Structure formats: structure tokens, C-alpha cells
Amino acid sequence: MSLHVDVRFAPRDLDVTLDVATGEVVAVLGPNGAGKSTLLALLAGLLRPTSGQVVLDGTVLAAGPGTFLPPHRRGVGLLAQDALLFPHLDVVGNVAFGPRSAGASRAQARSRALDVLAEVGMAAFADRRPRQLSGGQAQRVAIARALAADPRLLLLDEPLAALDVGAAPEVRQVLRRVLGRGDRSAVLVTHEPLDALALADRAVVVEGGRVVEDGPVQQVLTAPRSRFAAQLAGLDLLPGTFTADGLRTPDGGLVTGLAGDGEGNGERVPGRPGVAVFSPSAVAVHVTDPGGSPRNSWVATVVDVSPRGEVVRVRARLDRLPGNDVLADVTVAAAAELDLAPGVTVHLAVKATAVRLHPTAGPPSDGERVPVR
């Protein structure tokens, strides 16, 4: 095990447990203000945890408020959204800063810097000043600078978010190469599913300062257990409690569906929390009550209607499950025929065969804590 994190940080109500294996890249996903950057600051040593501990390769980086290794003694590299290249040093001077700080001679540090610059394809820019670089070039130099210090753990805080559309792929490519070698653990904070898929082995979803989901990136994005992951994946998600027949939502309604991939019905223990996940394309929208089984159907109020290519995406707020919005994709013709507009009351229904029921841990409410694995 490379990194073991079990920390609480009271000022931001953060309480996170996380393990990262050697060479593993973990993506931390979550809405704004969920505590992702706070988590990185705790790992980098820029914040002191209220309690709990951070252990990296057997070295205790922080334990409670008492034991605290300052950032410069942690061997934890940080790559931020902005490259933050030191403006008064040239490119090679920036990259050589880490080796120089570790005690390397001027010549050693320079040769190490040039090697790493070559790795990220920036060797030709060694003598440039940071302000002469484009955003993508600057971020590649920042990557080289972080790598040159030879960190045991690399923290990446939305490293592609500040780049323009043209520069992001080239930097993503470089990150993919340096992270893909499998010799360095990394924690990648992002809100971009594409980055998580391209760069990470595992994804962790943080909501309200808690880890609510943890699994392979692919699984988190296709079979989400948390509201945020469902939003990322573009799927609908309703929380509830398992019964013998399916999932009981807080309004007393029943959702029936299939077990999640690789899960037998045995895991659906009555009384345990779970989520129902379905695709917006599986949701049927009616203006009048279609009658029939009350299962898998809800009365809702349309809050937004937006065209998305071939279909129209309807966002509707469930009248009896406030706080739960369901997305439904209908054809353009149907949307016109139903005269869908914000404020209209609709009846939503979804076939049981289109619903996946996943067990979760913790209470079936917002900000639920679901260490799934």
C-alpha cells in the first residue's frame, strides 16, 4: 500500500478515508465545494488535519494535530490548474528548482531538468521565460518541474481545467504518458469524466466532504451510486431502501428493476439502502396519468426543456420527492405534441427492465456515505 488517508478537517466538514496503491492513479470527482481541493491540501501539507492520519510509503505525513510533516519534507508533488511557473526563472531554472532544493549541484540539477523537459517535449524551450509560453506549454513545463523533484505521490488539481480546448489534449497526452508508467501514485482532482477515464485507474466521488463512491472509473461512470456520478454519466438516480420487491423511495413509492451488473439478488437485503439508476432515454413522459401499475411512475413538474440533437431533454422535479430531478429524453415531435414547457405537470414512467438497482451503504439520503467496494 502506498498512500493511506483517514483524515478529518473540521473547518470544511471533511471526513475522508482513501487508499491509493503504489503506481495507482485515483481520480477524485465531485461537485464544487465538495472538499476535493481541501483533500489535496491536506495531502500536500498545506493544511493540518483536525484528526486522523496520512501515511505515505510507511512515512507518517500527518497524525492528528500533533504530528505534521511540512510540505518540503513530504515528497508530494502538486500540479495546479495554473502552471504557476516562477516568473523570475527561465524554464530550465523552474524545472531545476526541485533538484536544487534537494541539494543537487547546479550542473546535476540542470542536466536532470533537461532530461525531464525532454520527456514532456519541452527541451527546446529550456531557455525561454515563462511568459513566452502558451498555456499548454507552461503546463507541460509545470509537469516536468513536479516530476523533476521525484515525488513519491503526485497531486493533480484539475490540471487541464484552465487550458483552452486546443491545448488540453496535448497536455492530457503528456499526463497519460507520465502517469501510465505505473511507478508513481497520483491523486487527480477533476470534474471532467473524460480526464478520469483517460488518466485514472479508479474513481472516488466526494460529496459534502465524504467519499460517497469508490470503484473502477468505468463502473462509477456507467453504474453510478451517487448523485454526482449519475450526473456525470448523464443518468437518473433515485435513492431508497430495499424491500422484498424492489426499492422503496422516501415518498413510499416502489421502484422495481434488475440487479446491478455482477450483483445477485442476495445483496438486496430488505431494509438496506440502495439506488435506482436508469437512463433518461428509458423514461416515458405523459401529460395525463397513463394508469396501470403505480410502480416506477411519478408525478413531476417540468423545470427545464432543452433540445439535444435528435431528442429533447426534459428535467422534471418529482412532486413527492423534492430535491430529486429526473431527466427524460423525448423525441422532438413528442415534446411538441405534449406541449412540454417549464411548469407543466407530467407523469413519468420507466420500465422495470430499464432500471438497475444497486445497494449502497449509509443512509439513503443526500450526501450518503457509500464505500461500495
Next chain:
Amino acid sequence: MTVRRGGAVEGSALPRWVLVPAAVGLLLFVLPLLGILSRVPWTQFVPLVTSDSSLAALELSLRTATASTVLCVLLGVPMALVLARGNVPGTRVLRSIVLLPLVLPPVVGGMALLWTLGRSGLLGPALSLVGIQVGFTTAAVVIAQTFVSLPFLVLSLEGALLTAGDRYESVAATLGARPGRVLVRITVPLVAPGLVSGAVLAFARALGEFGATLTFAGSLQGVTRTLPLEVYLLRETDPDAAAALSLLLVVVAVVVVVAVRGRRNVL
């Protein structure tokens, strides 16, 4: 308001009447300069500013102002660092204390120093015991000048530190740099322009110091009589010399302003 080179005002419209008090204010600065120029005996200028007493005052002024600027940097840089980065409780109180010499009448500052470090002052007897006499020495001039000019350096540098933020410093620390190395290699170079303009302002303030110097250090030729004191002394006995030396101080002030503005434009 953005003023084009041609003088045209663009952006949000400014009521025209604002220009009148603004112009009056400007005249308040410009007319006295003309007043000095009108009194300078141009034919006598060089002999006047190179007389023994003038040269002594000029040399003393440059020496003491330089010494107090060095002191300001040595004391002010750590003070600004503590204010901007220290995370110490009571920063607001500290900042108010630093501001005090800026708003205090210099004469009062001089009296305060005299009552503290003077022979019969608070610490005077103790200092006398170890053989240190501060009052009415060149050292007193330097202390008085430092007293009044330190806030300029601290505030200027603190502003630069707050503007620069601590993100570069955080990155440097994660790259393995100890706090001392971060300070010398990252923080100081990043705020160098603010440090330079702060030092220049402090130097200018020290050069022009009058009230605190007169009360705390007195006016002994070659020992404590700096250029402003010399000008004041000459104003009745030799107005021509006073005017010539005044012009000299104006020239120094203009050079300082240009130097500071030049740095600002670099930023």
C-alpha cells in the same frame, strides 16, 4: 477613468465641474515649485550648493538617509513578512502600530524618541551605563529617519506580498524547498519591485525628514544638521542659499518619483 494620450476622457462620463477642483489641486503642487524656481539665484547656484556648510549638510543627508534605508530594509522586510504571511493573531493591531509614525506629527515622534532614548529618557540611563549616548548624535538622525520612513517600506512591501499571494511559495515547498530557500529564491524575487519602490520611498522620506530630527537630534553642523535643517536655518540669514538647496531637494524628489513610477510600470 482612462485618459488617452491626446487627453480625451473615455469610459464613464465625468461631470465637467470635477475638472475645476482637480485643476486647483494640481496648481497647489505646481505653483510652489514655480515659487522655488523664481527665488533661485541661478548665477550663484553652483557656489551656493557647494559651500562648506551645504556640502556638509548634503553629505550628512545622503549618509544618514542611506543608513536609515538599510535599517528600514533590515527591519521592514521581516515586519512585512509577518504582517502578510505570519498568521499571527492581532495582525490588525500590528498594522495600526506600523501606521502610527505615518500619521504622527514628526515633532511628536521626535519628542517620543527623546523621552525614550534621550539622556533622561525611559531607556537613557540604562544606555548611559553601557556607554551609549544616542541623543544629538548622527545615530539619532538615523533613528529619527528610520522611525518616520519605516512605514513606507513595510506598507509598500506588504501590499506587494498580498498581491503576489502565497501560491508560488506553496508550489516551491512541494518541490522540496525549505522555508528559508523559499523566502530567498521565490518570495523576495517575486516582490522585488515592491521592495525597491518601498526602499526608494523610505529613502525619500528619510532625506526630507525634519521635525523628528530637529527635536531628537538637534542641529549641529556636520553631525545632525541635514539638508532640510540647513534650509530652515538659512531661510532668514541667506535666502538665496535656502532656495538653491530647496531646489536640490526638489530635484532629488523628482528623481525618486520617476524611479518609483518606472518600477511600477515594469510591474
